Amino acid sequence: MLKKLSELFDYGRKILDEKCNDPYLDSKLDVLILLSEALSVSKEFLFINPNFEPESILVEKFLSFLDRRASGEPIAYILNKKEFMSLSFYVSRDCLIPRPETEILTELAIDFCNKRDSSIFLDMCCGSGCISISVAYYAKKTKIFSSDISEKALSIAKINAKKNGVEDRIDFFCGDLFRPLPNDLKFDFIASNPPYISKYDEISPSVVNFEPKLALYSEDDGLEITEKIVKESINRLNFNGVLAVEINSSKGSDVKKIFCDNGFSEVYIIKDYSEFDRIVIGKKK
Numbered sequence: 001m002l003k004k005l006s007e008l009f010d011y012g013r014k015i016l017d018e019k020c021n022d023p024y025l026d027s028k029l030d031v032l033i034l035l036s037e038a039l040s041v042s043k044e045f046l047f048i049n050p051n052f053e054p055e056s057i058l059v060e061k062f063l064s065f066l067d068r069r070a071s072g073e074p075i076a077y078i079l080n081k082k083e084f085m086s087l088s089f090y091v092s093r094d095c096l097i098p099r100p101e102t103e104i105l106t107e108l109a110i111d112f113c114n115k116r117d118s119s120i121f122l123d124m125c126c127g128s129g130c131i132s133i134s135v136a137y138y139a140k141k142t143k144i145f146s147s148d149i150s151e152k153a154l155s156i157a158k159i160n161a162k163k164n165g166v167e168d169r170i171d172f173f174c175g176d177l178f179r180p181l182p183n184d185l186k187f188d189f190i191a192s193n194p195p196y197i198s199k200y201d202e203i204s205p206s207v208v209n210f211e212p213k214l215a216l217y218s219e220d221d222g223l224e225i226t227e228k229i230v231k232e233s234i235n236r237l238n239f240n241g242v243l244a245v246e247i248n249s250s251k252g253s254d255v256k257k258i259f260c261d262n263g264f265s266e267v268y269i270i271k272d273y274s275e276f277d278r279i280v281i282g283k284k285k
């Protein structure tokens, strides 16, 4: 019978190393997170109290978390939370898990909006709402719109807007890309992390088996939705307005060309922390 923290820790690592089919698995870190969350204690507490014996109901809770992680489920879904831009977001399998790379796109939008007295911002394909909610939180003079095709994802975005105290600053729309938005509404900055995975791309089982397909995949070698967004954005931006989209790292030059072919100027590719092409940005002149 497992009782002490040190035993639970060793057992957890063994199970994950044996069973969890995730190429990015860090079993030590994952067990620390799951144990500290199940027991509602800090990670430091786990280190300095190896002989502590938690109540059996909390041990059960840890073991059920462990089971889910061993099946490949990402930690964010197990705990229903993810940090993004130093804010806390509720997440479930109805929305994509916010990624650190997306913070680069979000920071670009925040910098742009903070340099102006007021601006109108759109987060296209908002999912959990991580981009628009962060912009609302860090760029206080901005009016924010958010759109997503998934009603379930939008209800998560609304929960997150409330959780972060910005629900009065964001208007949410449900539908296919720009369709649900009022026709005469124009924006100063459009940001989008659209579905951009191609069915030919190899992606980790913990992504493909758990994250919503609607938020991941796009036809046309992953470019279909991005192309639609770029094409329509040129009519939806004010002069000197900016479109920035997150991209598949293998598609930098394709997406740059789509921007140039559709009337954008000053089109650049921006790299992520791993030096992969990650964002294409362009201006409407």
Ligand code: GLN
Pocket (backbone or CB within 6 Å): 096, 097, 098, 099, 102, 125, 126, 127, 128, 129, 130, 131, 193, 194, 195, 215, 216
């Ligand atoms: N905007 C959300 C994110 O960046 C959702 C993106 C999506 O569903 N494709 O995480």
